[in-house]
Amino acid sequence: MTIEVDRRTVLAGVAASVAAAVYPPRVAAATYYPTEQHRRVLALAKEKVEQHRAALWRTDMVGIADFAMPSSLPRFHFADLEKGEVRSFLVAHGRGSDPEHDGFLKSFSNDVGSLATSRGAYVTYEWYKGKYGTSIRLGGISPDNTNVLERAIVLHPAWYANPAMLEKWGKLGRSDGCFAMGESDFNEALWHLSGGRLIYADRLGLG
Helix, strand or coil, X not given: XXXXXXXXXXXXXXXXXXXXXXXXXXXXXXXXXXXXXXXXXXXXXXXXXXXXXXXXXXXXEEEEEECCCCCCCCCEEEXXXXXXXXXEECCECEHHHCCCCCCCCCCCCCCCCCCCCCCEEEXXXXXXXXXXXXXXXXXXXXXXXXXXXXXXXXXXXXXXXXXXXXXXXXXXXXXXXXXXXXXXXHHHHHHHCCCCCEEEEXXXXXX
């Protein structure tokens, strides 16, 4: 009996080592298993889809940006309402929302020239080629983000949102108010969040 237990332990350890080698951990993406945070994200995503359904083309995936969390943590949650799963990524906030550049969003603004993040609901539009390469246009559908198009607030990849920034500075860089994701993670947004889907951003405190 003891030998069998030891053998299982050894085999489990080998399997774990192989898995770690093949699938190295990533700072940007969070876990796939359900957590209390994920349940809160999914519940909020469902609520906001119902609230803004008339402005959306697709309701399978929702982006929830929880700016109560610092930029060093995965706070841009992709809520798959069909599968009931959540994947979470790093995202930068605007320099106007964090003038001290300590990694924490202090305030929102809808003002042109503020360089700040706006709170509220967004709808994702088409892809386009911009300063940072392929990006996603956004439209504001809340009273607090009516100037999104005029301010050119978009979803784009950026070097300053890469996980390597955390290793060096302990925080991400800042955008001009855009949702900036790490370059290696941005394909997740291109394939799963563009084309008439909802993004909701606020200081949410989802955990």
